[in-house]
Amino acid sequence: MNDKVLNTLLASYSNLEFSLPNELFYVMECENTLGGKLTPHHTHQDGTSVGIMMPLLKDGKLYSGLDTLGVNHYLLDFDNDEKYISLYTF
Secondary structure, three states, X not given: OOHHHHHXXXXXXXXXXXXXXXXXXXXXXXXXXXXXXXXXXXXXXOOOOEEEEOOEEEOOEEEOOOOOOHHHHHHEEXXXXXXXXXXXXX
């Protein structure tokens, strides 16, 4: 990925390690330094995009149990109150 993006990401993770030491924040996808096609994204083309899975709330606490789904995280389905329902099925 782009050097500025990498440095920003590393600094952010360093801050998270200090402020939320027991939580996990997964990087889902990163672009190449010079960009290029990153399927299925049409906007991630210039080397500056990073997908980060943010923990959800479960019973009022941070929950990262769904963060390791990989590409399936795009299929998470929520109700109108932003509560997780299930993986979306077609």
